[in-house]
Amino acid sequence: MTTKATNIHPVFDRILGREDKEQFLHQNSKLIWMTGLSGSGKTTIAIGLEKELQKRGYLTQILDGDNIRTGINKNLGFSDEDRTENIRRIAEVSKLFLNCGIITINCFVSPTIEIRDLAKNIVGEEDFLEVYVNASYQECEKRDVKGLYKKARNGEIKNFTGLDAPFEAPENPFLEIKTSEMTPEESVEKVVNAILTKLIKDSKVENK
Numbered sequence: 211m212t213t214k215a216t217n218i219h220p221v222f223d224r225i226l227g228r229e230d231k232e233q234f235l236h237q238n239s240k241l242i243w244m245t246g247l248s249g250s251g252k253t254t255i256a257i258g259l260e261k262e263l264q265k266r267g268y269l270t271q272i273l274d275g276d277n278i279r280t281g282i283n284k285n286l287g288f289s290d291e292d293r294t295e296n297i298r299r300i301a302e303v304s305k306l307f308l309n310c311g312i313i314t315i316n317c318f319v320s321p322t323i324e325i326r327d328l329a330k331n332i333v334g335e336e337d338f339l340e341v342y343v344n345a346s347y348q349e350c351e352k353r354d355v356k357g358l359y360k361k362a363r364n365g366e367i368k369n370f371t372g373l374d375a376p377f378e379a380p381e382n383p384f385l386e387i388k389t390s391e392m393t394p395e396e397s398v399e400k401v402v403n404a405i406l407t408k409l410i411k412d413s414k415v416e417n418k
């Protein structure tokens with residue numbers, strides 16, 4: 211039996227789309243893209259944001275080095291080519307989560323405007339909320355959460371963002387958080403308020 215080329219195969223006809231998923235979850239998905247130096251506070255804020263959103267009934271997913279670099283991207287290094295491929299795959303994975311109606315929170319240094327534009331173009335501008343988690347190199351080096359700054363200073367890490375590889379600040383982010391000027395709790399509160407306002411403003415489904 212042949213099917214006309216113009217006919218959609220019945221299997222594809224049955225796959226539920228983003229709107230179906232959003233209705234099901236009673237939420238609209240967005241991608242919150244945290245960018246900033248290592249140790250600037252991306253993960254800290256993401257964890258707090260996720261907890262606060264969950265309390266209010268929103269389903270979220272955090273993507274970070276821990277669940278991406280160890281899995282889907284474990285074959286990638288830190289050359290320019292690999293950094294680009296890393297972000298491309300992250301953006302494609304984020305798109306799958308968005309299509310599932312899930313609010314996705316990404317924590318990646320993503321140091322250049324070009325690399326973040328790549329992600330924005332894959333995901334679509336409307337869903338891409340860029341949060342610039344801003345702390346100076348000196349401040350992050352003082353925190354040195356993962357001991358990376360010491361290693362970079364000793365020459366054990368090459369192309370370290372902020373030292374011998376550039377970090378380009380976003381020109382027009384959705385939100386900027388200067389983490390050296392406030393407590394982690396204050397940072398989280400600021401991001402939560404901005405995201406909730408945006409979610410409610412853009413909501414196409416019945417609000418929570």
Ligand code: ADP
Pocket residue numbers: 246247248249250251252253254255317343353355388389390391392393394395397398
């Ligand atoms: P990143 O994910 O950007 O590499 P982390 O969240 O792992 O950074 O580490 C940030 C560190 O900075 C944590 O130890 C956190 O407690 C500290 N910190 C201090 N002030 C703030 C703030 N206002 N917001 C977020 N983190 C802060």
